[in-house]
Amino acid sequence: MRRSVKLTIGLLALALGWPVGAGADRNADRGAEIFSARDRLDEGFGDQRVSMQLTLRSANGRTAERRTRMQLLEGPPGQGDKTLVVFDAPPDIAGTALLTHEALGAADDSQWLYLPAYKRVKRIAARDRSGSFAGTEFSYEDLAGDKFEDFTYRFVGEASLRGQQVYRVDRMPIAPNSEYSRQETWVDPDTHQILQAYLYDKKGRHLKTLETGDWVRYRGNYWRPRTLAMTHVPSGRATLLKTSEYEFGVGLKEKDFSPEALSGLGR
């Protein structure tokens, strides 16, 4: 509701060429418009499934591989998505599963972790979501999704990234328990997807850099990256994520995303 009102005003203002409020507000609206368009374009895919190959690189340059599969159920309008990530390799952590029920705005997402060695579904404390997911540079929060409603925005300007003209937008998480204070994003003006992001921790320090690439368009409007690289800036550790082809409309159900469904997913 709130979102659509804001959106309507923004669109109206854009259409009529009116300046909306002072300069700061105009930049907030322009930043918000870019990201709300991204979510709008992505609506209606229903569910998706993808396999992911992760390469972990330690600070001293050694590497190790992880294989996971991820499935996602799109939430009804105004509600968050449900995501499940399950490890397939290495075999000793196969079956390790992370379930996220995304909450929009200031509310904390609910996350559960299943560790086969302990045979227990553990709640992840809201403020603990900065933890590394199975040794990767992706934190629990990074895997929980980033909906339009989760941030406030500021349009910074236009910039050039890898020879491409892009939007520079800063976005600030609304949830007080977020591990980040601010995210600087470089956004593709056509797809409205993030090509690069600098993630700043609560102390304002540049903690991580996310780079996305090999974007593929599925079913007309759904853009998905085939590569994601997350670098931990202070240590130089990095995780490179490569996906398989995405599958959409695979018939996933709510019951596949309940905490009770987490055990026994290993294979």
Place this chain on the structure above:
Amino acid sequence: MKKARLDTRYARALRFALLAGLAVTPGAFADWGGWIELEGRWFPDTPLYPPQSDGDASVALRPEYRTQAGDLSFALLPFLRVDSEDRERTHADLREANVKFDAWGLSWLVGIGQESWGVAESYHPVDIVNQTDFVEDIATDEKLGQPMIQAKRLTDWGTVQLLVLPGFRERTFPGEHGRLYLPIDFEHPIYQSPQRERHVDWALRWAKTFGTWDLGLSYFWGTRRDPRLEPDPAKGLASVYYDLIHQVGLDLQGAVGNWTFKLEYIYRDTPVQRYSAAVAGAEYTLYGMADTAADLSLYAEYTYNGTDNTLATLYQNDLFTGARFAFNDLQSTEVQLGVLSDLEQDSLLWRLEGSRRLGENWKLRLTLQGFPRTAPGEPAYYWRKDGYARLELLRYF
């Protein structure tokens, strides 16, 4: 004798499950996996019982086969351990042999399955579906496969799960040639039910998430999994009683700020006593310490068990404190320490565990278990000379 009978029954169930699994999955997803383990245990103290030795070596095999086609899946996980010293520890089991499918608006599991309930770290009073495989480890949740028909449904008012459990599994206990022995007559268990291990048990659980809290309520009617152990001076061994019980249980876990809170509570009606048992505690985690990816989780839990049968529980009135250090490195190195101290008697036990993956497919695990102080009447009293070091090398395939 009894073992042999049980085995035939499982062989039949297995044949059925295999046929069912193969018949319905032409060319769909199928996968072999599993592990083989070499284990050595060393007990530095002179044993309490003369036939026992200073250590043992054993090998365990746990293959895994899974197939899936649409909503239908099949799992087969046999288990075998061969131990150099203890005939009781040499044992085979079907951890899982089941078919899962969706029908009539329900999710079904038919066959031998594993079902764990509970949220705490140290003690799981609500966990009653599967029998503990006690010869594997006195302190882990290693469980025997349980024959079951399970129906589950996710509704707007929570997940409801009904289990029919035909075929009771006796708890495994180390024999007198094995360390961590208890002087009990496990070869002649006394059942309350005239059908003995053929009594059909029932279990029901409802679970729902409320904001950042997860609540579960459960009910069980059937043969208790943890036997009552009553000393019998005539035999010189304690008798093993499998009573019929009713048990209601509650489990709750919630995330508040940096904390996770956990509670498990049961109330149990047995022929000799009505009592409750509980565990309540909290977990606190420090993430990404000093720009490493390492996490340190700290635990504190109070455990209570109101049974008069002190020989049957370690958790009468105890405080568990623990720490888990996950390095989150490429090799998934972990170290954890747990201490259980009795608040009534002068009794304390501790365990230190470390594990690390070697390469892609190997894993090394070291466990140190100590019983520095024990009190007569509790099970650990019989283990006071059984502190050990255990080394496990696992190869996954």
